[in-house]
Amino acid sequence: xxxxxxxxxxxxxxxxxxxxxxxxxxxxxxxxxxxxxxxxxxxxxxxxxxxxxxxxxxxxxxxxxxxxxxxxxxxxxxxxxxxxxxxxxxxxxxxxxxxxxxxxxxxxxxxxxxxxxxxxxxxxxxxxxxxxxxxxxxxxxxxxxxxxxxxxxxxxxxxxxxxxxxxxxxxxxxxxxxxxxxxxxxxxxxxxxxxxxxxxxxxxxxxxxxxxxxxxxxxxxxxxxxxxxxxxxxxxxxxxxxxxxxxxxxxxxxxxxxxxxxxxxxxxxxxxxxxxxxxxxxxxxxxxxxxxxxxxxxxxxxxxxxxxxxxxxxxxxxxxxxxxxxxxxxxxxxxxxxxxxxxxxxxxxxxxxxxxxxxxxxxxxxxxxxxxxxxxxxxxxxxxxxxxxxxxxxxxxxxxxxxxxxxxxxxxxxxxxxxxxxx
Numbered sequence: 001x002x003x004x005x006x007x008x009x010x011x012x013x014x015x016x017x018x019x020x021x022x023x024x025x026x027x028x029x030x031x032x033x034x035x036x037x038x039x040x041x042x043x044x045x046x047x048x049x050x051x052x053x054x055x056x057x058x059x060x061x062x063x064x065x066x067x068x069x070x071x072x073x074x075x076x077x078x079x080x081x082x083x084x085x086x087x088x089x090x091x092x093x094x095x096x097x098x099x100x101x102x103x104x105x106x107x108x109x110x111x112x113x114x115x116x117x118x119x120x121x122x123x124x125x126x127x128x129x130x131x132x133x134x135x136x137x138x139x140x141x142x143x144x145x146x147x148x149x150x151x152x153x154x155x156x157x158x159x160x161x162x163x164x165x166x167x168x169x170x171x172x173x174x175x176x177x178x179x180x181x182x183x184x185x186x187x188x189x190x191x192x193x194x195x196x197x198x199x200x201x202x203x204x205x206x207x208x209x210x211x212x213x214x215x216x217x218x219x220x221x222x223x224x225x226x227x228x229x230x231x232x233x234x235x236x237x238x239x240x241x242x243x244x245x246x247x248x249x250x251x252x253x254x255x256x257x258x259x260x261x262x263x264x265x266x267x268x269x270x271x272x273x274x275x276x277x278x279x280x281x282x283x284x285x286x287x288x289x290x291x292x293x294x295x296x297x298x299x300x301x302x303x304x305x306x307x308x309x310x311x312x313x314x315x316x317x318x319x320x321x322x323x324x325x326x327x328x329x330x331x332x333x334x335x336x337x338x339x340x341x342x343x344x345x346x347x348x349x350x351x352x353x354x355x356x357x358x359x360x361x362x363x364x365x366x367x368x369x370x371x372x373x374x375x376x377x378x379x380x381x382x383x384x385x386x387x388x389x390x391x392x393x394x395x396x397x398x399x400x401x402x403x404x405x406x407x408x409x410x411x412x413x414x415x416x417x418x419x420x421x422x423x
Contacts, residue, residue, distance in 0.1 A: 001099040002073040004028045006120045007056060008035065010071065010097050013118075013125035014057070015039040019067075020153060021059030022048065048148045050090035050141060053083060058091070059149065065092040065135065066145055069118060072098045077106050085113045090141040093133050100126050107131070147328045151351050154331040163299075163337065163379040164210035168274065169292045169386055170267050170281055171208040172215050173238060176231050177267075181260040185224035198264040215295035230295060237291055238263050246284045248273050274385070281385040293386035297419060301333040306388060309411050310420030316392060319376075319407035320364035327351055327367060328358060337379055340372035361404070368402040376402075380409075387415060 007028060014021050022045035023032035036042045048058055055068035068087040072080035080096050087094040096103070096110050100119030103110075110117055116133040119126045139145075178194040179186055186194070191205040209225065212218045217231040227235070242262045245251060251269035253262050270284045282289035296302050308325050309317075317325075327334040331351050339347055347370050350356070356363050376396040383389050392410030396402070 001102075001120065001122070003056075003071050004031050006071045006073065006097055006099065007031060009120045009124045010057065010069065010118055011035045011039060011042055013127075014059075015041045018062040019059055021057050021067075022149075022152060024054050024056050026054065027056065043152060045152075048145065048152070050087045050145060053086060055087055056097075058087075058145070060153075061093070066142065066149065067091055067093040067095065069095045069097050072096070072102075074099060074102055077102060078109075081106060081110050081113060081115065084110070084115050088114055088136050089139055090145040091139060092135045092142070094136070095133070100129060143328075147351075147356075150328075150330055151348075154335075154348075163375070163382060164207050164214060165374070165378050167378060167381045168271050168281070169211070169296075169382045170270055170285075170288060172211040172217055172292065172295075173234055173267060173288075174208045174264075175205065175212045175218050175225060176227060176234050177238065177260050177263045179218065179225060179227055179231075180235050181258075185221070185226045187224050191225065199261055199268055214299065215292065216298055217295065234291060237287060238266075241266060241285065241287060246270065248284055249277075280387070282387040289386045293388060293419075296383060296386060296388065301330075301336045302383070302388075304330055304333050305337070306416055307420045309409075310413075310416045315413045315416075316408055316410045318405060319394075319396070319402070319409065320368050320404045321358060322409050323367045323371060324358045324360070324364050328356065334367075338367075338371040338375055340370060340375070343370045346370055365404050368404060371402060373400050373402055374398050387412070388419070 007023065008031065011021070011023060018041065020041050022043045023035055025032050025044045025046045032044050036044050045054060045058060048054065050068065056071040057069040059067060061067055068084070068091045070080045070084040070087065077096070077098055080098065084094045084096045093116055094114070095116040095118050097118035097120060100121050103117060103119050107117060111131060114133055114136060117129070117131040119129045174195065175191055178191050181194060182190070188205060191209060195205055209218065213220065216228055217234055218225045219228050239259065242259060245253070245266055248269040250272040251266060253265055257265065270281060273279060273284060274281065297306065305326060308329055312325070323334065323338055326337065328351065331347070335344060335347065350363065350366055350370070373396055377398045380389065380393065380396055384393055389409055389411050392408070394407040396407055
């Protein structure tokens with residue numbers, strides 16, 4: 001069996017098993033392109049190297065381990081084992097793949113080198129003889145390989161920010177109150193009417209309902225909003241807070257107020273206190289802040305950011321370096337959280353440079369140019385309010401010029417580590 005046959009059988013097997021993988025574009029003629037067209041999880045590798053070599057196949061396992069495969073035909077198996085062993089410096093798991101009859105002689109050698117084995121027969125991969133290696137914990141170039149793969153698996157699609165343009169996380173609770181007050185599903189216009197008549201005095205529903213949907217408190221069905229299970233939990237929490245309202249300067253409730261009027265007034269008073277005293281939601285209502293923080297943690301990009309902060313040495317990082325950490329870990333997360341509209345292509349060109357590092361000052365400055373101060377303002381202020389970030393964080397205002405070295409994030413290591421441990 002020659003190498004292209006081994007690659008084709010292996011590619012079909014990996015695709016069926018849910019691996020995300022890329023086949024070397026410079027080998028086997030048109031085969032990599034044909035496989036990429038036919039197989040859902042297959043792509044083309046045009047330059048991901050480990051050291052000075054391009055693996056025949058490289059990608060992610062279903063459990064997100066990084067793997068590489070060196071495929072061989074009926075000869076050069078010793079050389080293939082050496083090549084696969086070379087890949088171990090940049091992957092969790094490295095494999096040799098060849099005709100099963102040819103691999104028999106070299107099984108022990110491959111296993112002793114820390115390699116796994118994908119034996120192939122005319123009918124396909126022989127699953128009963130597959131050997132998976134122990135995860136390689138000494139890979140010195142793993143981060144570089146991960147970043148290169150993340151760039152290639154990124155969608156790079158222009159899309160609205162994960163965090164909508166509103167600076168108060170408790171605003172996500174407004175549509176919850178409105179829906180419960182009316183005791184029915186509500187359209188945008190109906191929500192607008194409830195808002196306009198409420199003590200909160202808001203004239204638009206757009207930002208609050210978008211945030212409520214992002215935090216999974218409401219969902220839209222056939223053009224109308226209804227509460228999710230999490231939205232019902234939020235309402236029960238608000239009901240309890242009405243019985244023991246926070247000590248907020250601007251809170252003025254009357255005995256004649258309905259339950260929902262009291263809810264609107266509590267949120268309105270918290271908002272005013274935050275505006276004039278620059279105090280966060282957490283200082284006024286631990287219960288609300290904790291509940292909403294858990295909802296923010298349901299957003300994949302926020303979960304990733306929390307994990308990155310928990311993994312960082314220390315509890316304070318300069319803004320451009322924080323963005324570099326996110327960009328190199330997950331380009332899609334950077335796009336969702338920080339990227340200015342229309343600069344997606346510019347960002348892609350940046351992160352496709354294989355020589356980038358988190359500490360590259362030019363890269364950091366470029367990210368500040370690509371990021372939008374408006375997106376940073378909205379996002380950072382919200383996660384500061386629910387105590388993912390703390391008071392040592394420098395606020396970014398919508399009209400600020402983003403200059404490297406002038407803005408920092410700070411967090412409580414205990415809180416962030418606890419949040420990251422749930423990921």
